[in-house]
Amino acid sequence: METMLTVENLGKSFKDKRIVSNISFEVKKGEIMALLGPNGAGKSTTIRNIMGIMYPDEGTITFRDKGKKDIPRNKIGYLPEERGLYKNVKVMDILLYLAELKDYPLDRAKERALELLKKFDLEGKDKVSVEELSKGMGQKVQFIAAILHEPELLILDEPFSGLDPVSQELFKNEIRGLAQNGTAILLSSHQMNLVEEMADRLFLIHRGTKVIYGPLDDVKKQYANFKCTIHGVNERSLLESLPEVERVEQKEETAVLYLSKDVQPATWLKNLPTQLDVQELSIDRISLHEIFIDIATDKNLLKREENLDA
Amino acid sequence: MRNTKKVAKWEIKRNMKNKTFLIGLFISPILFLAFYLIPDLFNNSDEDAVSTTVFVNDQLGVYENLEATVQQAGAEWELQPTDISEEEAAGALESEANSAYVFIDERAFDGGVLPVYQSEEISPLFMNEVQLLGAPLQAMQIEELGLTPEEASVITQGVVFEEASANASAETEAGMDDAFLERIVPGIFAAAVLLSIVFTGMAIFQSASQEKKDKIAEIILSSLTPGELMQGKIIGYFVLGIIQVLVFIVLVLPVLVWKIDVPILEYLFVPELALMLVIAVLGYLLFAALFVGIGATMADISTAGNFQGMIMMLPFAALIFVGPVFNDPSGIWAQVGSYIPFTSPAILILRLSLLEEWPWIEIIIGLAILIVSVWVFMKLAGKIFKIGILMYGKNATPGEIWKWIRA
Numbered sequence: 001m002e003t004m005l006t007v008e009n010l011g012k013s014f015k016d017k018r019i020v021s022n023i024s025f026e027v028k029k030g031e032i033m034a035l036l037g038p039n040g041a042g043k044s045t046t047i048r049n050i051m052g053i054m055y056p057d058e059g060t061i062t063f064r065d066k067g068k069k070d071i072p073r074n075k076i077g078y079l080p081e082e083r084g085l086y087k088n089v090k091v092m093d094i095l096l097y098l099a100e101l102k103d104y105p106l107d108r109a110k111e112r113a114l115e116l117l118k119k120f121d122l123e124g125k126d127k128v129s130v131e132e133l134s135k136g137m138g139q140k141v142q143f144i145a146a147i148l149h150e151p152e153l154l155i156l157d158e159p160f161s162g163l164d165p166v167s168q169e170l171f172k173n174e175i176r177g178l179a180q181n182g183t184a185i186l187l188s189s190h191q192m193n194l195v196e197e198m199a200d201r202l203f204l205i206h207r208g209t210k211v212i213y214g215p216l217d218d219v220k221k222q223y224a225n226f227k228c229t230i231h232g233v234n235e236r237s238l239l240e241s242l243p244e245v246e247r248v249e250q251k252e253e254t255a256v257l258y259l260s261k262d263v264q265p266a267t268w269l270k271n272l273p274t275q276l277d278v279q280e281l282s283i284d285r286i287s288l289h290e291i292f293i294d295i296a297t298d299k300n301l302l303k304r305e306e307n308l309d310a
Numbered sequence: 311m312r313n314t315k316k317v318a319k320w321e322i323k324r325n326m327k328n329k330t331f332l333i334g335l336f337i338s339p340i341l342f343l344a345f346y347l348i349p350d351l352f353n354n355s356d357e358d359a360v361s362t363t364v365f366v367n368d369q370l371g372v373y374e375n376l377e378a379t380v381q382q383a384g385a386e387w388e389l390q391p392t393d394i395s396e397e398e399a400a401g402a403l404e405s406e407a408n409s410a411y412v413f414i415d416e417r418a419f420d421g422g423v424l425p426v427y428q429s430e431e432i433s434p435l436f437m438n439e440v441q442l443l444g445a446p447l448q449a450m451q452i453e454e455l456g457l458t459p460e461e462a463s464v465i466t467q468g469v470v471f472e473e474a475s476a477n478a479s480a481e482t483e484a485g486m487d488d489a490f491l492e493r494i495v496p497g498i499f500a501a502a503v504l505l506s507i508v509f510t511g512m513a514i515f516q517s518a519s520q521e522k523k524d525k526i527a528e529i530i531l532s533s534l535t536p537g538e539l540m541q542g543k544i545i546g547y548f549v550l551g552i553i554q555v556l557v558f559i560v561l562v563l564p565v566l567v568w569k570i571d572v573p574i575l576e577y578l579f580v581p582e583l584a585l586m587l588v589i590a591v592l593g594y595l596l597f598a599a600l601f602v603g604i605g606a607t608m609a610d611i612s613t614a615g616n617f618q619g620m621i622m623m624l625p626f627a628a629l630i631f632v633g634p635v636f637n638d639p640s641g642i643w644a645q646v647g648s649y650i651p652f653t654s655p656a657i658l659i660l661r662l663s664l665l666e667e668w669p670w671i672e673i674i675i676g677l678a679i680l681i682v683s684v685w686v687f688m689k690l691a692g693k694i695f696k697i698g699i700l701m702y703g704k705n706a707t708p709g710e711i712w713k714w715i716r717a
Contacts, residue, residue, distance in 0.1 A: 051532050053700065078532035084525030089324055097320050101313065101533035145529065 001028040004064050004153045004184035005050065011058035012045055019045045020208035023059070027153065027184045032175065034199035034216075035188040038296035042208040043188040044081050047157050050186075051078055063153070074102045077151030081158045081188075083142050085130045091117070092126040095145055104149035116144045120170060136167055143171065147178065154178060156187045160194055172198060192289040206295050224285045226265055228257045232277035244268055253279075258286070313534040317542020321517065322549050331513075335554055339561040346565070362408050362432060364440075365392040365399075369415035375446040376414075383442050396425065403429045410436060418447050419454060495577035497663025500586030504655055506558065507551030507594040508625050514547045514598055515622070518605025518699065527699045536696040544598045551594065586659050589677070593655025595684045597625050603691030606698035607706035617708045628656035639664040648676035651683035690715055 003026050010023040020042035027033045035043050048054045050061055052071045063072050085094055092113060099109035117126055120140040125133070133141065139162065147154060156175070160168050176198060179185050189195050195202060195216075202219060204212040212219055225246075230239075231254055239248045239255055247258040259268065265283055272278075325331040364387045366373060377389050392411070394402060399411040410428040417424055424447075426440055452462045521527045530539060567574050604621050631653055634643035639661045647657035654676050662668060697714045698706055706714075 048528075052535075053528060053531055073533050076532065078529065080528035080532070082525050083529060085529075086324070086520070086524055086526055088328060093323075093327075097316075098529065098533070100316055100320075101530070142529070 001030060002064065003028050005186065006062045007046070007050065007059070008062070009059035010046060010049060010056050010061065012042075012049055012054065012056050018208060020049075020205075021058075022209060023203075023205065024210070025203045025213060027186045029152075029184050030179055030182045031200040032179050032185045032187060032198050034195040034202040035186060035205065036190070036192070036195055036202050036292065037188075037205035037211075038190055038292070041205045043190075043205060044157055045208075046205070047080075047155055047186070047188060050155065051076070074104075074149070075152045077146040077149065077154040079142060079146040079154075079156045079159055081161075083139075085138060085141060085145075087129075087131040089130055090127055091122075091130060091133070091141055094130060095126075095141070095148060098145045099148050102149040102151075109148060112148055112150075113144065116148065119174070120144060135162065136164060139163060140167065140170075143174075147174075151183065153184045153186070156185065158188055158190070160189060160191055168194070190292075192287075192292045196288050204292070204295065211295050212291075220285075220288065222261070223291050224287065225261050226259045226263055226283055227286050228259060228268075228281065228283045230255050230257065230276070230278055231280035234277050238273075238276070242273075243271065313538040314542045314545060317534070317539055318546035318549065321543055321546030322553075325513070325546075325550055326553075331550075335557050336561075338554070339558045342558075342562055343565055346569075361386045361388055362410065362436060363388045363390060363406070365390050365394065365409065365411045367392050367394060367399075367411065367413045367415075369413075370418065370447075370450065372414060372446055372450060375449075376443055379442060379446050383439075387439075396427070399427045403427055407431045410440070412440065412443065414447070419451060422451075491572060491577045492580055493582060493666075494663045495572075495574055496580055496583035496586055497659055499578055499583065500590050500659045501656070501663075502558065503551075503555050503587060504590035504593050504659065506554045507548060507590065508597050510551035510554050511547050511594055511598045511601055512622070512625075513550070514543050515601035515605035515608075517543055517547070518602050518695070519608045521699060522606070522609055522701070531700070536699060537692055539699070540602055540692060540695045543602055544595070547598065548591075548594060582662065585673075586662060589655050589658050589662075589680070592677070592680045592684055596651060596655070596680065596687055599684065599687040599691040600624065603687075603694040603698070606691075606695040607701075607711055609705055618705070624652045628653040631657050632660065635660055636664070640669060645672060648672055649679055651680050654680050693717065 005027040007026070008024050011021040012019050023042075023046055025033070025035075035046065037043050045054065049056045052073075063075075092110070095113045096106060096109055099113075100106065114126060117123055120143070122137060122140055122144075125137065130138065130141070143159065146156070154175075159171055159175070163171060172194070175185060175187070179200075187195075187199070199216050201215045202212065203210065212223065214222075233253055234255060236248060236250055236255075239245065239250070239257060242257065244260045244263040245257045246260050249256040249258075269283070366376060366389060368376075368391060373389075373391055380387050380389055394411065396411075396413055399413075403409065403411065406429055408429060408431055410426055410432065413425050415424075426437070428436060449462070452465060457465070521530070527539075563574070600621055604618050608618055627650075628647065631643055631647035634641065635647060635657060638644065644657065644661055647653045648661065658673065658676050662673070694706075694711055694714050697717075698711075
């Protein structure tokens, strides 16, 4: 697959504070690549550097046309995290202005704008002033503005924040559709569940550095180990002495045992010692959500050095 | 440049579709016309009411002469002959308003003092005005003395003191008026252009801070550079200012040409106007750079700090110099004002309108300082704009702004 965007060893500091360092990833044609991380991890900074709104201190950013140094702004659609629209103008006027800035032909823009407004349940709103739109409607208009000019690369910074579930579904379907039609999509989010549903690959960032990078399935396979939750009064030392247990988290009468990657759940269960007090027991895989929380709260469940190459 | 044009076009279109802007576009010329025409209206209607009735009891047969004198002087009197006696006059005045009785008889030759009886409600200036009736009577006195017409004219001429200046030019009075108007008419026009584009330019500040408030700056900047956005705004609002000037011209100039007896159009399109307009445009660029930079540091006009407020007041700094420059258009204050970039556009235009001989060296120095300042402030504004426009929801402190400038 054709690579649309390559970020290599990106680094950026504000004053003395290091915001991001050593960030490298690629976004390919027709895939959804998720940039994932807790608030303040450096997602927006990374994206702003890609968009040329900030300039990186280190590293390079290359778009498909490697010959050109300039950012191919006309081929990129961008939905920033902090976003809004001019208040006292008509919806159609602002959509056409933004399309014009991208050098997109005006008549086609008008046609597509009407089509997209209809698709997003905003039919007939083209002549309405922006200030009369609800917040959700405004977000839809912003999204339409980002994709109106048929970009080859679409960068969405927290596209789902503040959306109701119905709109979220609408956005998800549209983004998936765009990817199927060959648009390269870079999507940042802190909502793990949404990313899990959509992304082909992910880059997990924390405190400005890479934690995980790779295809979603590989990440799941590698990091989503089994964990066993036991209700019952048990000594910590006993739990820790069990085979294949990497780590124990104990809170009152509940203990969570994190098992090693190669564990065979059925065999492992059969071999549990009889003195173990079990009121309730469940065994399941660690979800991406938990991995995310784990990283964000610095519990170091994952070894940072580990790397999955795409 | 293409993107700059797009932004400029958008700003123009957006404002021309905005009701507030459109109302503002027409309200200032209309207000101007209202202030200009309404007092005129009242004056006209008052004229009839104010006219004073003057009854003349003429024993010497000079009534026709008096009537001619009054007409010539343009006094708003209604002259009427009467043969009422002095005793009766006092009684008659009680019932009449705004009237007076003048008795012209032998006393004019005896002591030269004639009685005037006036009603209570009469113009306070009436006693001054009535003196003009003295002239024809004096002529009669002289005639009575039997002087030749030459001697008579010498006496009636009297002696007057007239103001004279050391460097009085040989020009006729009418010629001086022409030269003065030739300078002052383009001067007033250039000042109006400067004022109009600077005021419209203040909207740049609004536009820049609105961009922050509406959080659209980042979306826009994904399509163009901050420099292009800034230039687009400056050019766009310049055009809007010119539109304002055009509206002003279309609405006000015909009225002025109609109302004032001066061939304004002839005096307006003179070579001097070109230089004054260049100064006005430079002034606009300087203030536009200031406003766009400051606008980018502010989230909201209502939360403007002292620092931003002071910068907004800079265009009015020229007012400090206006008084001294009027007194002495080539004095030290005038020179200082021409060399400070924030005051020089207004002061230069003012001086060029007042001065007969243009101080070319001072003008060139002033212009050079202005051009360099425009360039420097555009650069600074670019730096501030680039960072400030993306700093949502917060006003920048002077310290921060200084840091951006140094970066």
